[in-house]
Amino acid sequence: MIRNPYLPLTETTFYILLVLTTPAHGYAIIQEIDKLSEGSVKVAAGTMYGAIENLLKLNWIEEIPSREKRRRVYKVTDLGEEVLRLEIERLGSLIKLSSDFGY
Numbered sequence: 001m002i003r004n005p006y007l008p009l010t011e012t013t014f015y016i017l018l019v020l021t022t023p024a025h026g027y028a029i030i031q032e033i034d035k036l037s038e039g040s041v042k043v044a045a046g047t048m049y050g051a052i053e054n055l056l057k058l059n060w061i062e063e064i065p066s067r068e069k070r071r072r073v074y075k076v077t078d079l080g081e082e083v084l085r086l087e088i089e090r091l092g093s094l095i096k097l098s099s100d101f102g103y
Helices: 011-019 026-036 045-057 078-100
Strands: 061-064 073-076
Touching: 011 026, 011 045, 011 078, 026 045, 045 061, 073 078
Parallel strands: none
Antiparallel strands: 061 073
16 A cells, blocks of 8 residues: 555544535634544644644645635535545554454
């Protein structure tokens, strides 16, 4: 298997890409990550907006038009979905490997 230089994803990046399979603004992303992780992952606003800027540069997410001028709404791109899929496959193979060892 060819190694992808972008993998493994950070936990924050994984959650952001997962959440943005449905369009959302920054604060909504933070809230959804908190909900999905049952409070175990806390993303500060500064971390979130820094990550958003990086993901925009990588073309893994894109800004989409919003009815609210004060809020920027983002969604995952096809490239971002592919990276997310590859990470899910990578994590799945780790789970299978650990299962093969009885864990």
